[in-house]
Amino acid sequence: MVVLAMDTATEVLAVAVGRGEEPLAGAAVRVPRGHSRLLQPTVLDLLRMCGLNPRDVELVAVGVGPGSYTGVRLAVSTAKAMATALGLPLVPVSTLRAVAGAACPGRPSASVRVLPLLFARRGRAFGALYEVSAAGWVCRIPPRVEAVEAWREHVHAAEGAESGGPLLLVHDFRPQDQGLISGFGEARRMTLAEVAGGIAPALLQVAARGEVAPVVGDAVHDVAPEYTLRAQAEVKWEEKDGMAGDGGRESGGPGGKPGE
């Protein structure tokens, strides 16, 4: 089965073509602001390298974030268009699962905890906590955005309860922001750049092994990015005059729209 995988939610434009979970060709491109220009040509180049046509693809896997809002929409929109035009099933995979998989591509005999953290500004990170062992992947904390501090607490709390194995932290924090992610104990650290080449192959794996069920038929249209953060305007609107029962607040009233 020919599988096409793509992700544009991080600074890495990740694409791979595989037979099942075996990658035939892959690319990880870290050209700043290059994703929108390069995604589709990269897909076509890789397929051609493998002697394949877009029509030969049988399954599409796409990273649905969280990560860059604008970025994640590129691959999701492209994958939905391809899947619906070709009548293919689409497997929406968390970008965090793909990043975690890239950091830990094999199946360790003793279990390992993998914590991908993607910078989400204002001291926060998109993250999820996974545990991988010979038996496969288990998601301990599903993708969400939290203060880095909260992620530290989650990890320590889990350590108290059950071990879950050594911690592997994979992140995209820039050098000047890395102070934020100190204090994760003995965690082994990797950067997103170091694991970039493994992101799309991890998507292939998740899709080909059926870890995430494919979306088929009309439902493919409804696949959407998992932003995990609401649009700022919606949050502000609800704070201001959207929420009933927010009693103590001064109400903006009907004329309370912001000026120009």
Place this chain on the structure above:
Amino acid sequence: MRILGIETSCDETAAAIVEDGRRLCAQALASQVEVHARFGGVVPEVASRRHTEVVTRVTEQAMREAGLEWHQLDAIAVTCGPGLLGALLVGVSAAKGYALATGLPLIGVHHIAGHVAAAFIGTDLRPPVLALVVSGGHTEILRVDEQFRFERLGGTKDDAAGEAYDKVARLLGLRYPGGPKVDALAQRGRPDAFAFPRSMLDEDNFDFSFSGLKTAVWHELERCRRSGETVAVEDVCASFQQAVIDVLVEKTARAVAATGLRTVVLAGGVAANQGLRRALAARAEADGFRVQAPPLALCTDNGAMIAAAAYFAWSRGQRADLTLNAHAVLSLEDWQAGRV
């Protein structure tokens, strides 16, 4: 030649199939007006999210209504600018995904060229023409040559006319989008009730300015408020609208005289404005030129206008490849030169 056109530059997700730039096969549209109404304007991030949710469904709906399969199309066209970058990128990404999957050629379309092309659908109109494009984001006078190439003769120096409508609507407390409401109220008011300024009429160019007009309306409303007078909303709307129309019509008539072109295409969202349509038609009658405006449904953003413009661009050899990008700012010159 059948072209699928996709448009996502602002708050409408739209797709349509047009044959030879003239015959509309089918179109579909998901409007976000209600989504943005509560914010009092289009919120880019919210718009982009919505486009991503509906773009493939809207496209499939247009295809199904046209009764066409992908292999019966000849090209895929998409708005590549100008507009909201995040919104444009959704349409461009989807269009490139379709082009990649089907092997169909890709054409990037300038949004304003699309508005102008809308006036050709269902007609036997041929360029060269003069175009007055009036919308929420644009107010421009363009010369369109035989090959559907554009030359900008003039445009607004500040607010677009549609923007001025929306801002005046807001001053009057009308709910977003207020432009059409101003038009409706203006029908019942006295256009000579207030002497609002006609900016730049004394200047020998084809440029506009509408921000002073909006300020004049604000001053008038303030004066009423301070003196306790009730505001005759209909009169304010009618007088404001008359000031806008006078400038648009006068500058357009001057451009007709200067270029010798005998056909004016009136395009863009504000082309649906009844007062503007009537005034321009009356001036055309007096001066002896022809006015062609798209049907109301094709004045606002839609996929058909993109497919129609793509046909003309294709006919003069314009193509894009899978590296096509979206551009928040894009001049007609750069678009025509293939710098997309």
